[in-house]
Amino acid sequence: PTMGGDGDGEREDDERKVELDEETKKILEDFIGAPIDDPTHPFWNPPPLTEEEEAIFEDVKRRAKECVGLDGFAEDLLLKDMHVQYVKRSSEDKDAIEYVLTDHLRLSGMYWGLTSLDLLGRLDVVDADEIVDFVQRCWVPEVGGYAPCVYHDAHVLYTLSAVQILALFDRMELIDRDAIAAFLTSLQRESDGAIMGDEWGEVDTRFAYCALSISTLIDRPHCIDRGKVVEWIDKCKNFDGGYGSDPGGESHAGQVFTCVGGLALCDAVDRIDHTFLGWWLAERQVKAGGLNGRPEKLPDVCYSWWVLSSLCIMGKMHWIDQKALARFILGCQDEKKGGIADRPDDEPDVYHTFFGLAALSLMGFPGIKPIDPVFALPTHVCERIGVMRTAADGTVVGRRENSSTTKGESVEP
């Protein structure tokens, strides 16, 4: 029988006739409320859709295409190979303007690109020895930290990136742990426990996170006074439930991640008001599905990570609409060049490519390896190192043997 009104506005193939017995026919007619044999009946001749209805229908069709299956997405919606090629190209094209102008954060750029490749299972496309060699040339022995590039100053941000890259390639034996530990100790302010980026004195919760992550990854957790850092991070908690860059600093999703991740590294997530912060984070999602970084601002793919990882650590990822977020991130892919941009139709870059993939990984998108929300490293890397890991529902697993990071205690460095 012809079944009109199935959405495409086209009728099914008229030739596909089925012989029905009387009983089946009655059941069908009862169900649809119209005679099967009468093609002139209004049921088989619905009025045409209005313009508004058409638009809604197109949108529904588009969304249906994007969501295949009950729980997941079609794996081929993610342009995996294109992203691999994009990252590879951006690391090789040393004459490109972006490359030349970003040597002050080269190691971080490498970390974003390399972790992206590992998440996609394609770390093999780069030359591991060449990269590790470059990382080691960024080591500044007089300071005990890594610079972002040769002839630059050492800084806690790039020390973390270096350790992360060496972790990816399983070359942790190259790290001078004692020297780094001494460097980190020197970065903690006596007055309030805050962490500076380097001797220049800038203070920010980002640096607290870096120091806590580094010290955990290199198994020197007490080179800084973790109790004091926890107290300082707590002071960065704001009236709206969020956290800022320093006490009084405006709540910002990026800073929230550094505080939540930092507290997790100190076993101190109980210092967070999970409901209040979880709500502030959930409110970052806009109707289009993307996430912003603070109230009344535009969504940006990088906030997919900062917000989602924080929610993950607190076991609250379900407080946002993950499907809508995934659709937003996928919509920010560049179909010609590969890579992911901050917003649909903008220029892609390695930074947003990484954070888009990392967020999709947290959501369990097929074809991407799992990532740890605290360390922002693939879970298998964290397992290899033996640090405590946080699963996708916020539970902490795999505590390291003889770990001395005890709950909230202030231990001497």
Add this chain to the structure above:
Amino acid sequence: RRPEWSDVTPLAQPEPARPVVAIDYRPEYVDAHDYFRAILKSGEVSRRALDLTAECLRMNGANYTVWHRRWALVEALAAAEAERSAEADTRGEKGDRDAKPMRESLFDLEFAYAAAMALENPKNYQVWNHMRLVSAVLGKASADRNLTATKEALELDAKNIHAWTHRGWVVKKFGLQDAERRFTEAMITRDVRNNSAWNQRFVVTFSENDEVTNEALKRTVDSELAFVSRKIEIAPDNESAWNYLRGVARLFAQTKEIETNDVALVTKRVEEIARAHCSVTLSEMNALFREKEGEDVVPMDANDDKNGPPSRNTRGAFSSSAKETPPAKLSSDTNDSRHAVSLLADVLFSSGDCVSAAALYERLAHRDPIRANYWTHMRDETRRSRG
């Protein structure tokens, strides 16, 4: 290219040779940075080194190694100048009486440089840190300049978080909270959705201050509630204003020495503000709840008018405020501020009216499906509280 640098051998970036691409800026960039690497290595302290850092920063303001070196040069040059003047004094020379002003003017010039760079590179962390270092030397004399520099940056981007953070540092260091409060009012007036301005207002109004008495705090809270209420009228869907209102209420409720009565009064006021932007009616709440719980939220009687305030209430939710609130709007809630409804739900919950709060959270789960799991979590929390 640089005859004044003929005594220095530039150091190239240590990477394998690549074919040169004809991008115009690049030779200039490479040249400047090759000489920079040279002075970094040699540790040269000189005016030309300082000028070179400016040249490099003009091309890439985010290079913090150059900023580091620049600060080190400024300090070193100032120290050298101070030494020269001290020596001149001991020699009894009248010459360098302008030595101290010279040292300060070096920092004055540096402040002006940082302020100009802040306008060129507004999202750059380093320029603001540089300004902080200069200001620490100049002291309170730099307060006005700092406020002007940040104000100008905010003219370009009113939500520039670095500019606001720097202002926060300046205000705290030099004790300028009162003036800053007026500034935040001006910025909020310009754009009521400026979350940074709201944050700053909260920080300077309620900053840790041991001298604040309960009476003073109550007066401040009252005036802030009036302020935010007016701003909510302008844009009832403005997340920032509602967050501010919520923050003020929470702070007051959590201040240890405040009496329960006073907290209740403020809570009532907050509830009124929220209610003014909701049109939820009792009958709707009942209908919603009946579906789930099979009981009425509040007993209804035949005289209840859907468009009027509730006539009777035994559960406490709407009783005392019923007389003061304006007549409820028509039952369609599509114009309701979601933030108003969520704040009302939170207030009712914290006041102990779990039943009404649950109904509101349920409504929010339908109206705001993105965050449905949060709203149903809160609804379940109210049930847990009821026991």
